[in-house]
Amino acid sequence: MEKIELGNTGVRVGQLGLGCMQMGTATDEATSFRMLDAFTDAGGDFLDTADCYMWWGGPQYSGGESEQLLAKWLARNGNRDRTFLATKVSGLPVNVPELHASGLQGEEIWANVRFEGAGADTVRRGIDGSLKRLGVEHVDLYYVHVDDRKTPLEETLAALAEVVAAGKARFIGWSNVRTWRLDRVRQLAAQNGWPSPVAVQQRYSYLPQHPGTNHTSSAGEEMLDYLRDHRDVSLVAYSPILANLYDSPDPQGHRFWPLYGNAKALDAVHTVAKELGATANQVALAWLLKRRDPQAFALMGPRTWEQFETIVPAIDVRLSDEQFQHLEDSA
Template identity: 50%
Template sequence: MQTTTLGNTGTQVSKLALGCMLMGTATSEADSVEMLHRYVDGAGGSFLDTADCYAWWSRPESQGGESEELLGRWFAQTGRRDEIFLATKGTALPRDLPGLWSNPQEPDWAKARQQFAGASRAALTSALEASLRRLGTDYVDLYYVHVDDLATPLEETLETLAGFVTAGKVKHLGWSNVRTWRLESIRQLCDRYGWPAPVAVQQQHSYLRPRPGSESASIVGYDQLDYLQRHAQTLVAYSPILKGVYDVPEKRTTSHVMTEYAGPDTDARFAAVEKIAAEVGATPNQVVLAWLLRQDLVTLIGPRTLPQYDSAVPAVGPSLTDAQVAYLDAA
């Protein structure tokens, strides 16, 4: 397993991280445990990613936290907590979960986004303590603000996070679903008050590039890539294969993820990745993952099934020549 340095910390982390969002809900306990063993023992990985809200939307009676609880059971059974670089997140668990299920088949996402717990001192403190309890540990290696909270004073959030680090409950801090201007405000406040700054930023990032005019706060833009490099913040790229649109052409016209990507630039990139996939005898998804693993970032996969996991992990080792990478870059 390749590694990269986390921000400016000197800590080495796996370049391919395993997202545990669906573990304990859409992915059964047995398959989740098998996937963890394949990742840690088979692939040599050590970076596990979860959140306190995973996965409240799986069923009306869920309170969230199923993924953390499953990992906590796995740590207790295996004693492997100290072998793992463990990341979790707070702020995105809605406050009134029962009230989001007027339709028992699908929660009201618009309403949920209005009820996120947020990044106040009280909300963050409660969220972290609950996460540590579910995970069965007294610290996490990386703690993210999951969804940026513009309603809470940034100073309150940053001072609270600094307290977590001082108390030894969190080693490193991160942010997710955040705009570049907010990262700069965070950086300046941390410099001013001597608070620990984020060393990782988790955003949606793939081989496709967002269309001109995209206003998503969750997708990495060109300015943000440059900003993260200049300020030694590691990008953790989630949704790297965009729900499988590279392997399944039909999804390119039906999947909601394409809203922020559709256009001639995207068409050219689909053609390029399909050409390279044919050359190397891999799937387009695998080529995209291999291309990302050539970058100085962490690629986060979140398979639901063991076959999905097994199809992703070969991307750790396939050979893309420099010429092939240059071809993909230029498309």
């Protein structure tokens, strides 16, 4: 598995990361361990989780289950020094019991979430809680998960600086953030000598988001252009296959079609997939791994072993220059 540099840190990390969101809830322990073992055996080292994963998995969950499962796996294998471990703060709701009791589902439940935010006390408690659940002394990358517009950035950044100075995190990152906010974070960090984000985690895939629907969580053209000029921040792309949109039997009925639907681009993916004897999901992921402007890490988040088996082969899919250009021209 190819390793690329994270920002300008000098640290090289596997370009394909394993999103561990559903591990310990929707994905049972045995299956999670099987995926983690296979991923690391294939040369992977980038593991991504968060303190809120996965409170919405059912009324019996409150968040932190993914971190607890990873702690068991790390303790069993004794391979902490061979993993690049990322977790996050600010995305845990303060009203989880209320949400569970509400009976709301889907978009309705998310509309009623009250996030804990990224205040200094939350950041300090958050990192200590994550380290305890993970059973480790430090994480490699610590994200602000949900950009908090109510808390002064200075407060959040100063607290993150404490976390790094204490050796509890090596680097910081930001997620679900507007480009102008990311730039403001970087300016304040530079002005005050605080650690600056080396990664920004956004939803990003081959199918571009429709103009006028640029959500905070997505890396649109403005952010991509920004990252081309600021190579010290790496893009970490989540949902790179858009919940299997590319291989969906009914793409126009898929939940992401209203945001990402593009018949011409999707047809190009299927054409290249047929040429290579690959799946459309694998081609979309291979495109992302081959792209260099900007270069990005890709996070896959399989729920089942079968999904894992169909995604991982993408690292061996080799797009020719002609196929890559055909995809570029069709998007």
